[in-house]
Amino acid sequence: MKSHLPIRPELRDWILTTTRAGHSVDEVLRLMHETGYDPRQSRSIVATVLNMPVSALDAHTQAPKVQQGRRTRHPEPPRMTIDGRSFNVSTCIERPIVRVLDDFLSADECDVLIEQAKPRLQRAKTVDSGGKQQIDARRTSEGMFFGIGESPLIKRIEARIATMLSIPVDHGEGLQVLHYLPGQQYEPHYDWFDPEQPGFAAITAKGGQRIASLVMYLNTPDSGGGTAFPEVGLTVTALRGSAVYFAYDTGDTSSLHAGLPVTKGEKWIATKWLREWPFQVSPQG
Ligand SMILES: O=C(O)CCC(=O)C(=O)O
Numbered sequence: 543m544k545s546h547l548p549i550r551p552e553l554r555d556w557i558l559t560t561t562r563a564g565h566s567v568d569e570v571l572r573l574m575h576e577t578g579y580d581p582r583q584s585r586s587i588v589a590t591v592l593n594m595p596v597s598a599l600d601a602h603t604q605a606p607k608v609q610q611g612r613r614t615r616h617p618e619p620p621r622m623t624i625d626g627r628s629f630n631v632s633t634c635i636e637r638p639i640v641r642v643l644d645d646f647l648s649a650d651e652c653d654v655l656i657e658q659a660k661p662r663l664q665r666a667k668t669v670d671s672g673g674k675q676q677i678d679a680r681r682t683s684e685g686m687f688f689g690i691g692e693s694p695l696i697k698r699i700e701a702r703i704a705t706m707l708s709i710p711v712d713h714g715e716g717l718q719v720l721h722y723l724p725g726q727q728y729e730p731h732y733d734w735f736d737p738e739q740p741g742f743a744a745i746t747a748k749g750g751q752r753i754a755s756l757v758m759y760l761n762t763p764d765s766g767g768g769t770a771f772p773e774v775g776l777t778v779t780a781l782r783g784s785a786v787y788f789a790y791d792t793g794d795t796s797s798l799h800a801g802l803p804v805t806k807g808e809k810w811i812a813t814k815w816l817r818e819w820p821f822q823v824s825p826q827g
Pocket residue numbers: 728733755757767768769770799800801802811813
């Protein structure tokens with residue numbers, strides 16, 4: 543049912559500008575609700591302004607509804623200091639949301655992470671359409687996962703990430719360390735899980751959808767190995783201690799990214815993926 547009430551021109555303009563700026567219909571409805579609009583009335587107003595039936599509005603609001611969990615706060619330039627460690631937020635992109643962090647980890651933290659990961663490396667896997675881990679030719683590196691809070695160093699890094707992004711430690715998947723040799727890469731992909739995939743329900747049953755990623759570089763490859771965002775033509779240089787943060791909603795195709803092939807030397811990274819709901823049963827610390 544469409545609204546037969548007169549719609550104030552300012553409200554009409556606001557709905558149009560907000561949706562054109564990329565905000566979801568769901569978000570528009572939430573904001574209207576917050577300002578005191580009756581939900582049924584606001585649905586009918588939004589449908590009228592966007593010239594669509596209210597039933598079509600439902601299709602727009604269904605996807606966001608399943609991912610109403612927490613969101614990360616994006617690192618703020620120019621500089622952040624957390625627990626005595628200062629680092630620059632040296633590059634910011636808004637679409638996709640990307641932040642480059644210089645010296646997020648100390649050289650010593652990088653070295654220790656590599657040493658602790660080395661004996662536990664295995665061929666890195668991806669998640670198949672049934673939700674199972676699989677060996678994948680698109681991802682040829684070796685990797686391992688640390689448990690949440692498994693050592694004082696891991697705890698310290700997880701606490702730094704949680705404070706920086708204003709999200710509890712238990713929203714994080716275990717820190718993954720990856721090792722790439724010359725020729726190895728991680729082909730373009732999204733970190734969010736595709737709701738169309740049959741395995742989606744299983745992968746998101748715990749923790750819900752992924753909402754952000756932090757890729758930390760543990761060494762500087764001699765050549766190659768940057769992280770590319772092809773939709774914006776950006777390649778972040780892999781530099782020991784620096785990191786790239788990116789955040790996304792489900793379906794955000796601008797967040798496409800790739801670990802470019804290492805052409806000389808090797809590459810070590812640690813990745814932290816964040817979920818919209820708590821992912822850990824009982825995080826330590
Ligand atoms: O290797 C990289 O630079 C990117 C890694 C990545 O995309 C991931 O771990 O999800």
